């Protein structure tokens with residue numbers, strides 16, 4: 001038995017419907033929502049501002065302090081509130097992905113706080129969080145060398161699939177499922193974040209990168225349109 005059909009009817013290279021909007025949290029310096037299907041993330045940016053505690057200050061550059069959290073009822077089995085090993089790891093990789101495109105030398109001794117909150121989770125939450133955070137940074141007016149866009153590519157059995165869901169991640173027949181979240185820069189197409197959960201041959205990994213490039217281009221288009229003030233909801237657009 002091979003994986004022939006996706007449970008939600010999408011083509012192998014099709015993203016879930018995207019929602020994207022900036023300016024959703026008036027008190028923040030920048031904010032955004034990014035959703036892919038049932039995965040919904042919001043991000044708020046505060047700063048750049050003087051860093052406290054003082055011992056963390058870097059006299060030659062600023063830092064990005066990124067927090068990732070899930071609302072307790074974002075998943076069917078209530079997520080425990082507060083930091084966990086998983087949330088700390090995702091906060092760190094998301095912050096690193098963002099830091100690679102921000103010229104932090106412009107902000108000595110400063111911090112840019114980035115808070116990512118997952119409102120609803122159906123896999124790919126780190127990618128949705130990074131997409132929202134990148135939009136929120138741009139919305140805050142933080143100068144970025146390039147934009148970043150993120151998507152999780154999967155290998156389910158022998159098929160490369162774009163933007164995998166939790167149900168797909170849990171596929172155990174045949175070769176099972178491999179989850180590969182990618183974050184790519186908009187112009188130079190560099191990888192600023194790549195993780196791999198499962199196993200995959202090198203030639204198939206290259207294939208997954210090609211799928212990520214195409215998918216990230218679509219994500220980028222939505223991020224850019226949202227930053228121009230559009231309220232993007234592809235769920236509504238597909239019903240038109």
Ligand code: UDP
Pocket residue numbers: 075076077079080086121122123124125126127152166169179181
């Ligand atoms: N998940 C969950 N409870 C948790 C953590 C994760 O139900 O405490 C689910 C949730 O749907 C999440 C998915 O498992 O999106 C995959 O989690 P993973 O750690 O692979 O990160 P993600 O794909 O969300 O970036």
